[in-house]
Amino acid sequence: MSDQNGPNWNDLLVRVGSHQDKAAFGALFSHFAPLLKGFLLKGGGLDPEHAEELVQETMIKVWRKAPTYAPAQAAASTWMYTIARNTRIDWLRKHSKRDQQTDELVAEELFDENETSSPFTALIQTRNAGHIKTHLRELPQEQLQVLTLMYFQGKSGQEVADELNIPLGTVKSRVRLALQKLKLKLSPNGEDSNVVFAQ
Amino acid sequence: MINNHPTADMLTEYSTGALSLAPVISITTHLQFCDRCRESVASLNALGGALLGECEAAPISQQLLADTLDRLDAEPANVFEVEEPEQPFLDPKLEDQLPAYLHKFVGRKPLHWQSLSSSVSVAPISVGESNYELALHRLNAGGRTPAHDHKGMELTVVLKGSFSDENGMYHEGDFLIRQPGDVHRPAATQNQACICLSVLEAPIKLTGLKSVLNPFMKFNPS
Numbered sequence: 001m002s003d004q005n006g007p008n009w010n011d012l013l014v015r016v017g018s019h020q021d022k023a024a025f026g027a028l029f030s031h032f033a034p035l036l037k038g039f040l041l042k043g044g045g046l047d048p049e050h051a052e053e054l055v056q057e058t059m060i061k062v063w064r065k066a067p068t069y070a071p072a073q074a075a076a077s078t079w080m081y082t083i084a085r086n087t088r089i090d091w092l093r094k095h096s097k098r099d100q101q102t103d104e105l106v107a108e109e110l111f112d113e114n115e116t117s118s119p120f121t122a123l124i125q126t127r128n129a130g131h132i133k134t135h136l137r138e139l140p141q142e143q144l145q146v147l148t149l150m151y152f153q154g155k156s157g158q159e160v161a162d163e164l165n166i167p168l169g170t171v172k173s174r175v176r177l178a179l180q181k182l183k184l185k186l187s188p189n190g191e192d193s194n195v196v197f198a199q
Numbered sequence: 200m201i202n203n204h205p206t207a208d209m210l211t212e213y214s215t216g217a218l219s220l221a222p223v224i225s226i227t228t229h230l231q232f233c234d235r236c237r238e239s240v241a242s243l244n245a246l247g248g249a250l251l252g253e254c255e256a257a258p259i260s261q262q263l264l265a266d267t268l269d270r271l272d273a274e275p276a277n278v279f280e281v282e283e284p285e286q287p288f289l290d291p292k293l294e295d296q297l298p299a300y301l302h303k304f305v306g307r308k309p310l311h312w313q314s315l316s317s318s319v320s321v322a323p324i325s326v327g328e329s330n331y332e333l334a335l336h337r338l339n340a341g342g343r344t345p346a347h348d349h350k351g352m353e354l355t356v357v358l359k360g361s362f363s364d365e366n367g368m369y370h371e372g373d374f375l376i377r378q379p380g381d382v383h384r385p386a387a388t389q390n391q392a393c394i395c396l397s398v399l400e401a402p403i404k405l406t407g408l409k410s411v412l413n414p415f416m417k418f419n420p421s
Contacts, residue, residue: 022268022271025268025271026264026268029264029267030264033259033263033264034256034257034258034259035251035252035254035256036251037256037257037258037259038254038255038256038257039250039251039254041257042254042255048257051257052259052260052263055259055263056263056266056267056270059267060267060270060271063271063274064274073241074241074244074245074248075245075248076248077248077249077251077252078241078244078245078247078248078249079248080248080251081244081247081248081250081251082244082247084251085215085216085247086216088216089216104307105220105304105326105327107216109303110220110223110224110227111223111227112227112230112300121234121237121238121241124238124241124242125238125241125242125245128241128242128245129245129249132245132246132249133249136249136250136253137253147246147250148250150211150212150215150217151215151246151247151250152250152254154215154216154217155215155217156212156217156218157208157211157212157217159217172208175208175211176207179207179211179246182246184239184242184243184245184246185239185242186207186210186211186239186242186243
């Protein structure tokens with residue numbers, strides 16, 4: 001799950017959690033902070049200054065939560081992705097006019113990512129990480145574009161459809177094809193869905 | 200055995216952060232029961248991690264690391280001991296009926312159970328969201344709800360007990376999606392009350408429920 005020639009990010013993250021190791025944190029920061037900033041800027045709606053604010057907030061959460069990180073469950077990048085996503089959700093909620101009363105609820109509580117998983121799950125996750133790494137660069141541009149809009153911008157399928165001016169069904173099938181190509185199996189009765197959530 | 204799950208599309212939007220609070224809470228609740236969907240979400244998150252790892256890096260200010268380390272130095276030393284917040288309003292009778300995950304939402308404010316009929320009661324859970332109403336529903340043992348249809352989408356997670364309708368029988372952990380226009384008439388099993396978490400997009404067309412829920416609703420009827 002780490003670059004073959006680079007440092008093992010998972011190990012560094014474990015060291016941050018177990019030893020409050022600031023050198024390890026610094027190494028993670030130098031690698032991930034620019035990626036996180038790129039990720040957040042691609043999301044749109046954030047200027048570089050706010051993006052750095054969120055990067056800092058994300059990395060501080062990484063420091064605080066590192067003792068709960070379990071490398072068998074997720075790669076460091078996956079774990080950081082969920083923290084960055086939650087940070088972005090909270091920031092957007094704080095700055096939106098809706099949902100004013102929800103200040104005390106934070107995304108981290110809603111998603112509850114820290115449940116333990118079985119050794120079997122860990123095995124699947126390792127295998128998945130391999131498949132994703134191998135095939136991500138082979139995805140057709142149109143599939144990658146849809147995934148990027150959804151993951152980087154937190155856009156719903158419907159919003160992506162509106163933005164690209166294509167039918168919702170096309171968005172869904174591109175996501176499905178991409179997931180197939182990455183060999184990610186999702187739970188059953190996922191085939192037919194006309195569910196559209198209110199935004 | 201859980202037979203009813205969120206759709207793949209829902210799980211994807213869950214992982215990418217596109218869903219509103221109440222649907223997120225209903226899906227996370229389902230994950231407390233369902234290893235399979237938990238694995239799906241872990242896979243989708245791994246894709247997010249891979250996309251982050253492949254992302255075009257943006258140069259950051261030189262000072263940012265030093266600033267961040269300064270802020271960490273100012274952290275209280277005991278930050279690693281995560282304390283579970285107290286849930287002053289959690290009804291002890293409900294405590295073992297709900298997954299621990301839900302305690303933090305259900306216990307924040309006192310629950311007000313309102314009878315909708317002789318066998319059904321509902322208790323709204325306020326999470327301050329404008330598009331959806333989150334609530335607990337309780338169906339007494341053997342109870343039957345009046346037939347009703349849905350103006351908006353409804354998501355239901357069975358938390359305790361089981362119920363059935365025209366389409367089948369639903370057990371703990373099952374995740375049901377009702378589309379606008381679906382009509383159904385759920386009934387609890389004879390020997391045990393059924394408790395569900397529900398997310399309503401718009402009020403169910405049913406006298407009584409509407410008047411109960413309306414003060415909490417801020418939806419836009421079409």
